[in-house]
Amino acid sequence: MSIEPNLFGGASLVRRWGRIGTRGKERVVLFKNERHAIECFLVLARQKRARGYRPRPRSDL
Numbered sequence: 311m312s313i314e315p316n317l318f319g320g321a322s323l324v325r326r327w328g329r330i331g332t333r334g335k336e337r338v339v340l341f342k343n344e345r346h347a348i349e350c351f352l353v354l355a356r357q358k359r360a361r362g363y364r365p366r367p368r369s370d371l
Contacts (some may be wrong), residue, residue: 311354313347316340321347325354 316322321344328334341347 311351313344313351320344323347323350323354 311326312324314322314324318340321341323339323341325337325339326334339347339350341350
């Protein structure tokens with residue numbers, strides 16, 4: 311998941327998932343401001359962590 315600016319002055323919550331080695335899927339949810347996108351991000355992250363998911367290690371280090 312990531313929060314990215316959009317062309318309309320708001321923010322987008324981008325969710326990507328799929329099996330390793332496949333193209334996967336993506337869902338983009340638009341928000342009027344970044345605060346609402348962050349609130350949704352935190353709720354979803356909490357739900358995923360409760361199910362055993364962990365953040366992916368950063369590969370740019």
